[in-house]
Amino acid sequence: MLAGCPQLTNDLAYVKTQIPELAVETVTSFSVQSATSRALSADMDLGAPYLLMSSQEMNAIFSPSQDGWQLFYERYPDAPGIMVFSRVGFNSTGNQALVSWRFQWEGLGGDGGFIVLAKVAGAWQVAHKVVTVVS
Amino acid sequence: MLVACGDGDSALPDNATDAHAADEPAVFAAVLAQEYGASFYVINDQTMACSPDAPSSPTTSRT
Numbered sequence: 001m002l003a004g005c006p007q008l009t010n011d012l013a014y015v016k017t018q019i020p021e022l023a024v025e026t027v028t029s030f031s032v033q034s035a036t037s038r039a040l041s042a043d044m045d046l047g048a049p050y051l052l053m054s055s056q057e058m059n060a061i062f063s064p065s066q067d068g069w070q071l072f073y074e075r076y077p078d079a080p081g082i083m084v085f086s087r088v089g090f091n092s093t094g095n096q097a098l099v100s101w102r103f104q105w106e107g108l109g110g111d112g113g114f115i116v117l118a119k120v121a122g123a124w125q126v127a128h129k130v131v132t133v134v135s
Numbered sequence: 136m137l138v139a140c141g142d143g144d145s146a147l148p149d150n151a152t153d154a155h156a157a158d159e160p161a162v163f164a165a166v167l168a169q170e171y172g173a174s175f176y177v178i179n180d181q182t183m184a185c186s187p188d189a190p191s192s193p194t195t196s197r198t
Contacts, residue, residue, distance in 0.1 A: 005185035037184040044160035047168050052180035078175035086183040088162045090155035097155075097162045100183060103171070115166055124158075124165035 008034060011132050015098075015114045019128045022098065022116055023091045030089025030098040038087060053082065069106045081105030084112075095119040102133065110135045 012027055042052055061075075062068030072079075086100035095118060102112035112133035117124045167176055 008185040031185075034183070034185045037181045040178065040180055040182065041160075045164065046160060046176065047164040048174060048176060050176040050178050053177050054180050058179075072177075076175065076177050078173065079177040080171060080173045082177050082179065083167070083171075084179040084183055085163055085166075088156075088159045090158065092154075094155040094158065097158070099162055099166060101166060102183065115170070117162055117165055119158075124161050126165060126169045129170070 005031075005034075011114065014132070015116075015130045018130050019116055022128075023096055026089050026091040026096050026098050026116075028089070029091070030086070030100075033087030033089055034100070040085075051076065051079075058082070073106070081110070097124065108135050 008031070012031065016022055016027060040052055044050075061071050072082075080103075082104050084102040084104075089098040090096065097117040097119070098114060099117070100112070100114050102110065104110040110133065111131055113129065113131040115126055115130075116128040118127045119125075163178075167173070
């Protein structure tokens with residue numbers, strides 16, 4: 001159990017019931033990594049261009065005095081919304097990964113949850129997705 | 136190092152949990168390409184940390 005993170009503990013227990021092949025060590029690694037936030041690097045190869053947005057910029061865009069999503073899509077017309085990732089948990093052999101995500105788009109739309117990936121022939125493939133947040 | 140947010144059972148040494156950290160961008164890239172397929176992304180510059188207040192309303196889909 002993650003004593004300070006009851007919601008995450010509950011979510012991970014649920015995810016494990018949905019994905020029996022999810023290794024305990026992958027979940028443990030994820031739990032450890034998820035304890036703290038980390039700054040992402042601007043030079044990651046994500047296969048597509050991206051912008052890292054700070055909380056300060058988000059607060060400026062989504063201030064109560066303006067239509068934040070209109071401003072967001074004016075500035076970033078090709079972006080479908082705003083993605084947030086967790087750190088990634090891996091098994092010891094490095095061929096299974098667990099990551100959590102939240103994706104928010106215009107208005108109150110959004111989803112999020114947990115994705116388990118398998119490394120096949122050197123490439124990560126989404127194997128399972130468990131949605132825990134829908135709005 | 137033990138992790139402040141976890142209990143003793145879930146703590147691992149840094150060198151064990153970080154052994155595959157270099158693969159994190161490839162994992163993010165796979166999620167973006169296979170789940171969203173957009174030509175451009177805006178991503179929060181900080182990763183999520185565990186939150187006692189995070190909402191949850193489980194529904195499940197499998198790919």
